[in-house]
Amino acid sequence: MAQKLVQALSTRGPQLLSAAVAYSKPRLATFWYYAKVELAPPTPAEIPRAIDSMKAVIRGFQTGRLAQLTVREAVRNGLVATEVLMWFYIGEIIGKRGIIGYNV
Numbered sequence: 385m386a387q388k389l390v391q392a393l394s395t396r397g398p399q400l401l402s403a404a405v406a407y408s409k410p411r412l413a414t415f416w417y418y419a420k421v422e423l424a425p426p427t428p429a430e431i432p433r434a435i436d437s438m439k440a441v442i443r444g445f446q447t448g449r450l451a452q453l454t455v456r457e458a459v460r461n462g463l464v465a466t467e468v469l470m471w472f473y474i475g476e477i478i479g480k481r482g483i484i485g486y487n488v
Contacts, residue, residue, distance in 0.1 A: 426434065444450055453461070477483055
């Protein structure tokens, strides 16, 4: 039984490996394209825009503009806040070098 498995793996192994590489190449290229854009640190020109957008959010809280958001905008804002929170937790876990101490 084990000999059959080893023999089948040795004969079909290179074929399976080349199929896996062919399958993953375009997907990895797409991943790296978006990773370079989305995971890059902000440029000095983007920092003032981020500060202005945060000021606009704070003004929206103060003036009550949040009650006039569409459902789409509210969901989008919630997803962005969730993403920021999750990146914070991931950074904390990496910094602590473990997941111990978090209620997951």
